[in-house]
Amino acid sequence: MTVQSHQSSDIPLSGASLVAAAGVPMTSVDGNPIVHANSIDVSTSDLRDALVMVVDDEGFNIDLVEAYLEEEGFRNFVTTTDSTAALSMVRTHNPDIVLLDVKMPHVTGLEILAAMRNDRELRLIPTLILTASTAPETKLEALRLGASDFLAKPVDPSELALRVRNVLSAKAYQDHLAKYSERLEQQVESRTKELLRSREEAIHCLARAGEFRDDDTGHHVMRVGLYSAIIAQELGFPKSAIDLIQQAAQLHDVGKIGIPDAILHKPGKLESHEFQIIKKHCEIGQNIINPLSPEESKRLSDHTTVGMKIMSSTSSPVLELAALIASSHHEKFDGSGYPLGLAGEDIPIEGRIVAVADVFDAISSARPYKKAFPLEKCLAILTEGRGSHFDPKPLDAFFARLDDIIRIRDDYAGSTESDQSESV
Secondary structure (H helix, E strand, C coil), rough: CEEEEEECCCCCCCCCCHHHCCCCEEEEEECCCEECCCCCCHHHHHHEEEEEEEEEHHHHHHHHHHHHHHHCCEEEEEEECCCCHHHHHHHHCCCCCCEEEECCCCCCCHHHHHHHCCCCCCCCCCEEECCCCHHHHHHHHEEEEEEEECCCCCCCCCHHHHHEEEEEEEHHHHHHHHHHHHHHHHHHHHHHHHHHHHHHHHHHHHHHHHCCCCCEEEEEEEHHHHHHHHHHHCCCCCCHHHHHHHHHHHCCHHHHHHCCCCCCCCCCCCHHHHHHHHHHHHHHHHHHHHCCCCCHHHHHHCCCCCCCCCCCCCCHHHHHHHHHHHCCCCCCCCCCCCCCCCCCCCHHHHHHHHHHHHHHHHHHCCEEEEEEHHHHHHHHHHHCCCCCEEEEHHHHHHHHHHHHHEEEEEEECCCCCCCEEECC
């Protein structure tokens, strides 16, 4: 076997590096360079650093091809007369173009070409077929296997250089488009993450707008969201659904915005008519989150108001789920809850999950009008409500992950006073 590798002191170009050598205009997006899709112009001199691989069982043919290309300014070569080593050398050197003889002992050029096209990492490397065969079947087979071009032996020096330059130019443009597509994907991913962060911040701000009425830390909504996510995870929900539940659960009490302070902050037990008012926070929350009708949207957009009006969107899965949770998290499994008196599995599973999370947080944390219950009493209250207030499945999931629940409670703790109190 004869293996030769000749390279200048410059680093040979490979793949997308041809684009940079071609003097392609670059701009910066988020601090990263990006190539314009239709701004590539590759000249002969730009391609001279390309790494050219020649595979031929006749060393004389290799020397001849190399000499012809050197006269045209090419200076980086890797060559072999051993066709059995060709594939491993392609993987090792990652050439910008491969010149393949067809008729070689042990492994033919067409077999090497077929193997390259079936290899995910090698399939895009352009291949120029060199052969003394005049059979049209050979040419058709080479083209069918994905050869970039076909050149008959003995090769004409000018035609060889021209074909090599054309193939390399096409590859440079292909690499340029691939790099451009990759950069666009990165931008889309970055913008998507930014939008998701903005959405999460907006949801939390809206949730705190309601919760700030009786918990100025905003920790309650965060804890309920995290508790609900843990329960959903234990129940086997997919990650995408878990993320939605965590965000949507934070809006479960946004309807408190519409409850008078005198009732919301009243110490002690509520009167019957007061309790009827506070129960309306479920409907209020649903109305706040639900999208406006087209007629309402038009009236709102036509009306000049002081401050800013938030226009809901029908295309937000998290807000749709939040509206569902806001209206159902006070339903009870035995049908004695509110606002609709739903029972069993008629209550959306997300509402049943948040019911467990919300009650635990309500009785285990302090508020201006109540003190926190000890953990033992909280767990006893939840257990007592099994099958009546709570769906046993999410309740069991809650207890199965109790260590995680307690860790979140401690990490996002507000006031930690412990005493008996009543909770709505």
